[in-house]
Amino acid sequence: MFVWELSDTSANCDSFWIRRGRLGSDTGTLDQTHRALLPSYSSPLTQSRHEIYSPEGLRTDGRRWNEIRNFDCKINTHPTSADGSSYVEWGHTKVVCTVDGPREPDNRQNTTDRAVISVNVNVASFSTETRIKRQRNDKRLAEMNILIRQLLEEAVLTKLNPRTQIAVNITVIAQDGGLLPACINAACLAMIDAGVPLTDYVSACSSGVYSNNALIDLNTLEEQDVPFLTIGVIGKSDKISMLTLETQLPMASLEPVLATSLSGAHAIQDIMDAAVRKHGKHRLERK
Amino acid sequence: MISINDRKFLTEALKVSKRLDGRSMEEQRPMEVTFGSQFGHVELTMGKTKVVVRISAEITKPNERRPFEGIFVVHTDIGSMASPIFENNHQSEQEIMISQVVEKAVRRSGALDLESLCIVAGKKCWEIRADVHYLDFDGGLVDATCAAVMAGLYHFKKPDVDVDGGAVTVCDMEERHPVALSVLHLPVSVTYGLFELKNDETNEVEKVECVLDCTAIERQVQNAEITITINKNRDICQISKPSGVSIEGYRIVELCEKAFQEALKVTEMIDKALKEDEEMRNKGNWKALLSAENDRYEK
């Protein structure tokens, strides 16, 4: 069991607990984490029957306010087709990321002193419950590409690989909330797998608020009903690098929501670190 | 592009809390709103930044998935007229980010009551369109656009309609009084530039300064940007901080508080401008004379 202390400003709890995903199953909290694996039925017709946060403190998928969904990640999933690759399964959100590079840039402009990062998020049309045909130039996706790229540029030591390009390709296989954070986390893992120098782990987590209760790591159902924000952090610092809030949120709730998502992002870094180390150990044994 | 000397001068000045145009760190350039002769025509200037917004209305078929709602679109095409950094007919990353923030601040924040735009459910509704033209660029595009569009929405009046069964008749503006839009709240965007101030000797970051309403030159030097959209009810409609220099969570909360104070000022400014325009249009109290509510029997 791992504890993250939050400042006293946290709206609803003295101490902050995050139950770890499958990687932490050795901690003996299996029954709890597995509850998060139950499917969340997000049919619009049945929506009203769901309580976002019950008086007993349970959410639609059985989690408590401070539980992140099962975060399962692997690196080096596509060893032959890319320099770095990763797979992230966060609850029902599934994302594959491959990193190609550092390699000869497509366009040698603006690369004289640093590596250029390009990000392309590709959302499979079967990733949502109802099949949606994406428009050719979806501005939301374009924005997401930019956000991920800028966050990675902040963390990657681009100056070390001048005249190169690092192409990040993200494919979203399934969506159930937390799309942007899942993509960011997957991109970080794939970058590490590709051996790209980073100052630290990059991670992201979303968090929302429901009647004065901060809820961490929302699924689709919750994202539709609850105001939420997504943050991106570099390393275990309490400084926030990226922040997006798209739904109306009362100002008083901002602080607890920021704090919760920050702790979530830090917790994710530990899980990612464990996955990287597991893979590294495996490789070193065979050298 | 800005020269190294200019860049240095700007950061050195910021270290002693001075800005190129003499403003303080937390001083917004005053916004000035002028309304055109037609409803929903707004010209807004903020320093050298100049934005024109034209609101128009049209009757169309509602979105199939939302039969009870009207449509509201914001068109923000930034051309090279504003500044050579923007290209015509080509969306740069900066443009995408600006239009997305405006979209979130004005449209997705639910400022306009879309349900009030419905005429016949699933068949006919109003489409309100805000066309934003950028005439001059000196930073603060999001803030200016947001204020101008909101002023435009308050100012705009759409013609009244008669619904008789399935038939919809649009009444002439001369015949019947046009109706104002139902605007639910007034989101105000406030943008801060974040500057990393480094120690000259050690080259370590001493502090991160938050500077309100950066000009075009300051924007080129800034290390990050945070745009907060907030209304006078203390609801944060949108925050957008793409990466760049990191900042502690509590400072974001502080910035929101400061942004709220700015939002109050902008709200007041828009209210005042609207009132003045109203008075000007109502010279000779013709409005009262024309009103159908004019109770002639009392005389």
Added chain:
Amino acid sequence: MAILTIQKATPREEEDVEMVYSDADSDAEEQMVMSDDENEDMDDNAQAANVAAGLVTPGKLITEDPIWMRGHGTYSVGNKTFSSTAGVVTKTNKLLSVVPLRGRYQPQIGDHVVGRIVDVGVKRWRVDIGAKQLAVLQLGSVNLPGGILRRKQESDELQMRGFLKEGDLINTEVQSLYQDGSAALHTRSLRYGKLRNGVLITVPSALIVRAKSHVHQLPGGVDTVVGVNGWIWLCMAWANSHLTRENTTSITRLEEEASLTETYSDKNEDIPRSVRENIARYANCFKALAANEVGITEDRVIAAYEASLVYPSAGDLIDKEAKEIIAAKAIAA
């Protein structure tokens, strides 16, 4: 955290490794540590051997001691040195560096590599050697027919595509490095030149163990060039093959002429069926080693080949279990 300790040389090295891994979820304090009083006097080699066991991930503090020079895979903030990649800490004298677990091939002068021509430019070819940037092969650094030391003429410039064209594979050596880390190649030796009569297999460059020679004559009538960049060429063994020939001066001028024209030939010779099968078998052996992330050496390749003979057809080696068995046998060798 004031002190850092490098794990001391202990007989129970394995356990130390375990400790480092299991700490994955704890704070930064429990990573690989070193104590400052020791690093001065300790034998550098012994130290290096110890530290190599420590796996670090990006953002992990390696040392706070300013005495160390920061090498690849590290970055520093003030006096603190952090890791920037996931890899193993290694030390050479006072230089601390982190060797990444994976990553593109980083060319070093003298590396024997296999590359593919991607572009024919003015007086130079651009060659993909699997590095971060394309390498450059100057027209002046190749041997052309008509004498090794002859001047390059305009006519040579015009018929560059006749010697090496896009898509050709070459056997070459890194001659020098440019400022940005990209490589300049040369083929000024009779051992180097265009490759034919075989197949190319690519494996991660990290798996190639550097050796005295990267050209091996393997049992079964197959020659191989194991490029340090992880590109492996397998071809029919060849009497007097230019691959294995020493760079001698004893060849007469005529012979040299002949071999040079032959060097730029595009024609494959007739390869007997048995040799083809052996090439396929070797190719699958390399793939088996790579799939199981086994370092590649001549001995291991031969061991893998011998282990693979149990399977009647080379195609059987695609099976995942077969790959594992072969890799296990190769490690044992």
